[in-house]
Amino acid sequence: MSELAKNARVVRALGMRSIRQTFRRPQLMAPILVFPTLLLAIQTGGAGSAVDLPGFPPVQGFLQFMLAGAMMQSLMLAGNSGGIALAVDIEMGFTDRLFSAPIPRFTIVLGRLAGTAALGLLASLWFLAIGLIFGAEIHSGVLAALIAVFLVTSTAMAVGAIGAAIALRTGSASVVQGLFPLVLVVLFLSSAFFPNDLMIQPAKTIAEYNPLSFVVEGIRGPIISPVDATEELEAVAAIAGIVALGLLLSARALRHRLRVG
Amino acid sequence: METPDRAIVVEGLERSFGEVLAVQGVDLEVEEGEIYGFLGPNGAGKTTTVRMLTTLLLPTGGSATVAGHDVAREARAVRASIGVALQEAALDPLMTGRELIRLQATLQGLPGGEGRRRADDLLERVDLADAADRRVGTYSGGMQRRLDLAAALVHEPRVLFLDEPTTGLDPVSRKTIWEEVRALNDEGTTVFLTTQYLEEADQLADNVGIIDRGRIVAEGTPESLKAEVGNPHIQLQLAEGSIAEAEEVCARVGKLLPPRDARTVLVEVENGAADIPRAVRALDEAGIAVESLELVRPTLDDVFVNKTGHHIEKGKTGEDEGEGADREPVEA
Numbered sequence: 224m225s226e227l228a229k230n231a232r233v234v235r236a237l238g239m240r241s242i243r244q245t246f247r248r249p250q251l252m253a254p255i256l257v258f259p260t261l262l263l264a265i266q267t268g269g270a271g272s273a274v275d276l277p278g279f280p281p282v283q284g285f286l287q288f289m290l291a292g293a294m295m296q297s298l299m300l301a302g303n304s305g306g307i308a309l310a311v312d313i314e315m316g317f318t319d320r321l322f323s324a325p326i327p328r329f330t331i332v333l334g335r336l337a338g339t340a341a342l343g344l345l346a347s348l349w350f351l352a353i354g355l356i357f358g359a360e361i362h363s364g365v366l367a368a369l370i371a372v373f374l375v376t377s378t379a380m381a382v383g384a385i386g387a388a389i390a391l392r393t394g395s396a397s398v399v400q401g402l403f404p405l406v407l408v409v410l411f412l413s414s415a416f417f418p419n420d421l422m423i424q425p426a427k428t429i430a431e432y433n434p435l436s437f438v439v440e441g442i443r444g445p446i447i448s449p450v451d452a453t454e455e456l457e458a459v460a461a462i463a464g465i466v467a468l469g470l471l472l473s474a475r476a477l478r479h480r481l482r483v484g
Numbered sequence: 485m486e487t488p489d490r491a492i493v494v495e496g497l498e499r500s501f502g503e504v505l506a507v508q509g510v511d512l513e514v515e516e517g518e519i520y521g522f523l524g525p526n527g528a529g530k531t532t533t534v535r536m537l538t539t540l541l542l543p544t545g546g547s548a549t550v551a552g553h554d555v556a557r558e559a560r561a562v563r564a565s566i567g568v569a570l571q572e573a574a575l576d577p578l579m580t581g582r583e584l585i586r587l588q589a590t591l592q593g594l595p596g597g598e599g600r601r602r603a604d605d606l607l608e609r610v611d612l613a614d615a616a617d618r619r620v621g622t623y624s625g626g627m628q629r630r631l632d633l634a635a636a637l638v639h640e641p642r643v644l645f646l647d648e649p650t651t652g653l654d655p656v657s658r659k660t661i662w663e664e665v666r667a668l669n670d671e672g673t674t675v676f677l678t679t680q681y682l683e684e685a686d687q688l689a690d691n692v693g694i695i696d697r698g699r700i701v702a703e704g705t706p707e708s709l710k711a712e713v714g715n716p717h718i719q720l721q722l723a724e725g726s727i728a729e730a731e732e733v734c735a736r737v738g739k740l741l742p743p744r745d746a747r748t749v750l751v752e753v754e755n756g757a758a759d760i761p762r763a764v765r766a767l768d769e770a771g772i773a774v775e776s777l778e779l780v781r782p783t784l785d786d787v788f789v790n791k792t793g794h795h796i797e798k799g800k801t802g803e804d805e806g807e808g809a810d811r812e813p814v815e816a
Contacts, residue, residue, distance in 0.1 A: 229593055236590040240579065247578040247619075316574035320635070323538050324591035325564035482542060483501075 233326050237334020242341050244308055251308060254300035254403075255342055256349055263293040263353070266416065278420045282447045287359040290350050291443035292415035294371065295435060297346035298379035299406045303399065305339035306386025310396040313480075322481070332387050332473050336380045343379025347372045354446075367445030370455065374442050377462050384469025391476035415439045437461035491516045491551060491643050491674035492537065498545030499532050506532045508698035509546065514676060514691070516642075519669050521689025521706075522678040523784060529698040530678040531571055534647045537676070538568045551642045564592075567636030571647040571678075574632065577621030581612050581631050584620060585638055592639035599638070606634040610664065626657025633664060643674045650684060662688060682784045694788055701791040706784060713782040713790050717741055717752040718763055723773035733770045737763045747775075756781070 245251045263286075271285040282288045312318045321331045351368055354361065361367045390399050410416075412426055413435040422430055430436050441458020444451050492514035499507040507529045514520040524530050535541040537550055539559040548555045551565035575584060582603055589599030607616045610630040620628060629649060636644060646665065650658040665688055669675050679685050685692050686706045694702040694709075702709055718738070722730055727749060731740055734751040737759055741750035753759035757779055767774055785795055 232590055236587055240576070240583075240587060243583075244576070244578050312576070315576075316570060317576050318574075319540055319568075319570055320574040320588070321591065322540055323563055323566070323568045324588075325560050325593065326591055481540075 238337030241338020302382030
C-alpha cells in the first residue's frame with residue numbers, strides 16, 4: 224500500500240470516528256442541525272414579510288432567502304463542535320494515542336476536518352430537503368444544489384481548521400466552547416440572515432468585507448437566481464482564504480502542542 | 485545509533501518546562517526482552533521520561549534511542565516499534581472496544597482484514613470479547629486498562645511502554661494486568677513499566693531504575709538493590725520471659741539489632757528464611773515462649789529511603805520507617 228493510500232485510510236478512519244462521536248454526543252449534534260432548524264423556523268415564520276422591504280432581493284419567499292443562512296449557521300457550529308471534540312480528545316489524552324502512532328501528524332487534523340466536512344455535507348442536504356419540503360424553489364435546480372453542497376462542505380472544513388487550531392493551541396474544551404457566541408456574532412455580521420443593502424453602518428461595511436458574506440452569497444445566489452460565475456469564484460476565493468488561515472494556524476498550534484507535550 | 489541488544493538506551497536525557505527541570509540527566513539501558521521497572525513517587529519525572537521515549541515530548545537535552553531509533557530524529561520509526569499505554573487510559577468513552585482496537589490497527593498501518601482479526605484475537609486475549617461492542621464509557625477501570633493494553637499490542641510492538649498501568653485498580657484487576665505483562669514478556673516483548681507501587685516493581689521487573697526529583701538514584705535488579713541496604717532480619721515477639729535471655733540465644737543465630745521495645749528481639753541473619761529453623765530450635769531448647777516470629781526483608785522503599793531520605797509511597801514518613809517492609813510471618 225502506498226504512503227498516500229495509507230494516509231487516506233487513516234484520515235478516513237479518523238473522520239468516521241469524528242462523525243460517530245458527533246452523533247453519539249447530543250450536545251455536539253444539537254448545534255449542527257437542531258438549533259439552525261429552529262432558528263430557520265422562527266425567522267421564516269416571524270419575519271416572512273421582510274421580503275416586501277424596499278431593497279430586498281427578489282425572492283420566491285423568505286425561506287428561499289434564509290436557506291443559505293441556515294446552512295452557514297450549521298457549518299459554523301459544526302466547525303466549532305469539531306474544535307470542542309478535538310479539545311476533549313486532548314483533555315482526555317486520546318490525542319496521545321494518535322500522536323504516538325506512526326502516522327504523519329497532519330493526518331490527525333485532516334481526519335478531524337474530514338469529519339467536519341461530512342457534517343457540512345449532511346447540513347447542506349438537510350436544509351435543501353427542508354427547503355424543498357416546505358415549498359422553497361431552488362432556482363438553478365440541481366446545479367444550485369451541487370454548488371450549495373460543495374460550498375457548505377468546503378467551508379465547514381475551513382471553519383473546522385480554525386476550530387482545530389484553537390483546540391490544539393489551548394487544549395481546553397471550555398475555551399473552544401466559549402467561542403460559540405463569537406461564532407454567532409461573526410455570522411450575524413455577514414449577509415447570512417439579512418441582505419447587505421438593508422443593513423445600517425457599521426454592520427453594513429463589516430458585512431461587506433466579511434468573507435462569510437461571500438460564501439453566503441455564493442450559496443444563496445443559485446438558489447434565488449441564475450448562477451453568477453463571479454459570485455461563485457468570490458465564494459471559492461473566500462473559502463480558500465479561510466482554509467489557508469485555518470491550516471496555517473493549525474500547523475503552528477500542532478507544532479506548539481508537540482513542543483509543550 | 486544501532487544497538488541491537490539494547491531496546492532502550494538513554495544518555496543524559498533532560499527536559500525542562502521553563503525554569504523547572506523535570507528530568508535531569510537520566511541515563512539508563514534496557515535490554516531486549518526484559519521488564520524494566522521505572523519506580524518513583526508522584527512528580528519524580530517518570531511520566532515526562534516516558535513521554536520523551538514515546539516521542540510525545542521532545543527532550544531539551546541528552547539523547548535516547550528506542551528499538552535502535554533516535555527519539556528526536558527518527559520519531560516515526562520509534563513509533564512503529566513501540567506500543568504505548570499511558571497513565572490515564574487514553575480511551576474514547578463513546579467508542580466501543582472493538583472500534584477502538586480496529587482504529588488502532590489502522591493507525592498502525594495494518595490492512596483491514598488483518599486489523600479485524602487482530603482486534604478479535606486481542607479482545608479475546610484480554611477477556612473483553614463479550615464486552616467488545618459496548619461503549620468504553622460503560623467499562624470498569626480494570627476493563628479500560630485491559631483494553632488500553634490490548635490496543636497497545638495490536639501491531640505486536642518490540643517495546644511496550646506502560647505508564648502506571650495499575651494505578652487506581654483493585655487488587656484483582658492489578659493481578660490480571662501483572663499476569664498479562666508477564667505473559668507478554670515471556671513472548672519476547674520488552675516492557676518499560678513505570679510505577680509508584682513497590683510491590684509492582686518487585687514482582688514484575690528484571691531491573692529497576694529508581695527516580696527521584698528527575699534523577700536516577702539507584703538502578704539494578706530488585707534483589708541487588710535490596711541487598712545493598714542490608715541483610716534481612718528476624719523479628720520475634722516474646723510471649724513471656726526476659727528479653728535478655730532471648731537476646732543471648734538469638735545472638736548465636738545472627739547479629740543483634742537494637743530492640744524496638746521490651747518484648748521484641750531483632751536479629752539480622754545472613755541466610756534469610758534458611759536461618760529461621762535454627763532460631764526456632766535455639767529458642768525452643770532454651771524454653772523461651774515466642775508469640776510471633778517473622779522474617780523482615782529490606783524492600784525497595786528501604787532502598788529509596790537509603791538513597792533519598794524519604795519514602796516512595798504516599799503517606800509514609802521517616803517516623804514509620806519499616807512499615808513498608810516485606811514480611812514473612814511465621815507462626816511460633
